[in-house]
Amino acid sequence: MHGIFTIFRKEMEDHFSSIRFLLISALIVMVGVIIASMVGMGIQEESKGMAKPTFLFLWLFTSTGKLFSFVQFIGFFGPLIGIFLGFDSINRERVSRTLSKLLSQPIYRDSVINAKFLAGVAIIAIVLVAIVLIISGLGIRLIGVVPGSEEVFRLVIYLIASILYIAFWLGISILFSVIFRSTATSALASLAVWIFFSFFLGLGAGFMADAVAPIGQSGTGVDPSAVIKHEQVQRTISLFSPMTLYNDATTTILDPLRKTTRSLILMGPMERLSLSRFQSPLPLLQSLFIVIPHLVSLVAISFLCFGICYLVFMRQEIRTV
Amino acid sequence: MENQAIIEAEGLTKKYGHQIVVNHLNLQIREGEVFGFLGPNGAGKTTTLLMFLGLTEPTSGKVSVIGFDPTRDPFHVKEKVGYLPENVGFYDDMDARQNLQYIARLNRIPDKISGGRIDESLKVVDLIEEVGKKVGTYSKGMRQRLGIAEVLIKEPKLIFLDEPTIGLDPDGTNRMLDLIHSLSREKNITIFLSSHLLDQVQRICDRVGIMIKGNLVAMGPIEELAKKKLGVDKEDYTLEEIYMKYFKEA
Numbered sequence: 001m002h003g004i005f006t007i008f009r010k011e012m013e014d015h016f017s018s019i020r021f022l023l024i025s026a027l028i029v030m031v032g033v034i035i036a037s038m039v040g041m042g043i044q045e046e047s048k049g050m051a052k053p054t055f056l057f058l059w060l061f062t063s064t065g066k067l068f069s070f071v072q073f074i075g076f077f078g079p080l081i082g083i084f085l086g087f088d089s090i091n092r093e094r095v096s097r098t099l100s101k102l103l104s105q106p107i108y109r110d111s112v113i114n115a116k117f118l119a120g121v122a123i124i125a126i127v128l129v130a131i132v133l134i135i136s137g138l139g140i141r142l143i144g145v146v147p148g149s150e151e152v153f154r155l156v157i158y159l160i161a162s163i164l165y166i167a168f169w170l171g172i173s174i175l176f177s178v179i180f181r182s183t184a185t186s187a188l189a190s191l192a193v194w195i196f197f198s199f200f201l202g203l204g205a206g207f208m209a210d211a212v213a214p215i216g217q218s219g220t221g222v223d224p225s226a227v228i229k230h231e232q233v234q235r236t237i238s239l240f241s242p243m244t245l246y247n248d249a250t251t252t253i254l255d256p257l258r259k260t261t262r263s264l265i266l267m268g269p270m271e272r273l274s275l276s277r278f279q280s281p282l283p284l285l286q287s288l289f290i291v292i293p294h295l296v297s298l299v300a301i302s303f304l305c306f307g308i309c310y311l312v313f314m315r316q317e318i319r320t321v
Numbered sequence: 322m323e324n325q326a327i328i329e330a331e332g333l334t335k336k337y338g339h340q341i342v343v344n345h346l347n348l349q350i351r352e353g354e355v356f357g358f359l360g361p362n363g364a365g366k367t368t369t370l371l372m373f374l375g376l377t378e379p380t381s382g383k384v385s386v387i388g389f390d391p392t393r394d395p396f397h398v399k400e401k402v403g404y405l406p407e408n409v410g411f412y413d414d415m416d417a418r419q420n421l422q423y424i425a426r427l428n429r430i431p432d433k434i435s436g437g438r439i440d441e442s443l444k445v446v447d448l449i450e451e452v453g454k455k456v457g458t459y460s461k462g463m464r465q466r467l468g469i470a471e472v473l474i475k476e477p478k479l480i481f482l483d484e485p486t487i488g489l490d491p492d493g494t495n496r497m498l499d500l501i502h503s504l505s506r507e508k509n510i511t512i513f514l515s516s517h518l519l520d521q522v523q524r525i526c527d528r529v530g531i532m533i534k535g536n537l538v539a540m541g542p543i544e545e546l547a548k549k550k551l552g553v554d555k556e557d558y559t560l561e562e563i564y565m566k567y568f569k570e571a
Binding site: 104 | 397406
């Protein structure tokens with residue numbers, strides 16, 4: 001345990017004094033302030049003279065404003081934070097020849113990788129909590145609404161999901177830093193995985209669904225069961241992307257009014273009308289039930305990723321050359 | 322206790338796939354001696370050191386270092402054994418004291434004690450003047466000496482030095498050799514030194530072992546090996562002559 005703590009402490013010091021961390025925090029503060037002020041002022045305008053809708057506070061995080069919402073921002077750029085923090089964690093020590101020295105000290109070998117991962121997760125947590133607090137603080141000033149306990153709970157769950165999500169990417173990048181000797185290669189490999197999961201898998205899911213369960217265009221109309229099948233296949237495949245997993249989970253948890261049935265083709269106009277008329281928020285517990293599988297999957301892939309990383313590192317030969 | 326074995330290896334073997342890197346090594350190092358481990362590049366010297374430290378698992382054979390089995394109990398071995406790898410690395414953006422402090426903390430030495438020890442070992446290696454500079458600005462010789470200081474922090478019984486003088490200029494080499502010699506004489510630390518620079522080894526080692534292609538072909542005091550290989554009469558032998566004889570035979 002002592003070894004873990006010492007390495008953890010040094011890694012934290014390294015992170016805090018690195019230019020990398022400075023850049024990440026600058027980006028985060030900038031985005032936080034921009035989003036909070038844009039969205040906050042938008043809400044202020046819209047809700048003038050009206051009764052405040054429920055969960056107005058959460059709009060700060062989900063409302064897209066002119067550019068993108070905070071939730072979308074983290075879904076998209078969060079992985080980059082993880083990759084940024086981890087892509088050179090092991091191979092930098094290898095290149096500077098400090099790894100063999102480190103391992104010849106009386107510490108357990110897994111302390112090195114555990115401490116590095118934990119330090120990364122701690123930094124991620126600090127950054128995320130900071131930005132949520134910035135947005136909340138500015139938002140409260142701008143829209144004049146204090147979050148209720150349920151909103152705070154939802155935010156906490158959102159934060160946990162985000163930390164897990166970014167930790168997964170941290171794990172991926174540490175894994176590559178164990179496998180590849182060169183820091184440039186591990187950075188590129190991590191980015192490639194990010195691009196694959198975030199963009200291509202979504203596109204690929206559409207193509208795959210078209211191939212596996214095509215929707216016939218001929219005849220009088222579309223067959224509803226074919227549409228459902230198509231949608232199911234597409235969703236199943238896209239759930240392999242951590243980004244989809246995360247986006248689904250967080251939008252559900254932060255937007256109690258969100259409907260999970262989205263394929264509007266199947267809804268008649270009256271149905272749609274009634275849906276928009278009678279909007280009732282989902283209770284926190286029900287939202288949680290919906291996202292539990294997502295959260296569990298996020299935990300699972302993060303652990304799986306770190307587990308592989310751990311195994312590879314423990315079995316690797318430590319040669320100085 | 323002069324003749325107690327501090328390292329004992331029996332039939333120590335390491336294979337990478339089918340390639341035998343270290344072949345049935347039998348070796349005994351006595352407490353307090355300076356042992357030179359010689360051999361050409363790629364003879365398996367570093368692999369042997371890594372097995373002694375528990376950083377690499379032997380394929381077969383037994384080894385005991387300061388009374389512990391490094392494969393099963395690397396923790397205890399690493400507590401009391403210092404290792405200076407070839408071309409040791411440091412955290413270049415930290416100064417000498419910070420580097421040593423980190424190593425001291427990893428060795429569970431409380432900061433109160435380590436402060437004094439760091440100063441002391443920096444004095445031993447003559448780097449106390451440069452303590453505030455970032456290690457990235459150090460010359461090769463200074464880095465190597467800092468490596469020795471780092472090893473001394475844990476007050477080791479035994480130090481493994483892997484090619485400690487490689488790449489140093491003549492002055493740096495001399496300082497390094499004097500330093501190693503004084504550690505052995507003044508602090509009674511057992512030194513196990515791997516090298517292929519023979520004249521240097523000859524200057525400071527009590528005994529040598531010659532390793533060629535994974536086999537330990539000779540071991541003993543230099544005079545003894547000289548008698549065996551060059552004949553009794555020859556008086557001004559060099560280690561190089563002995564070594565070349567073994568090398569040609571192997």
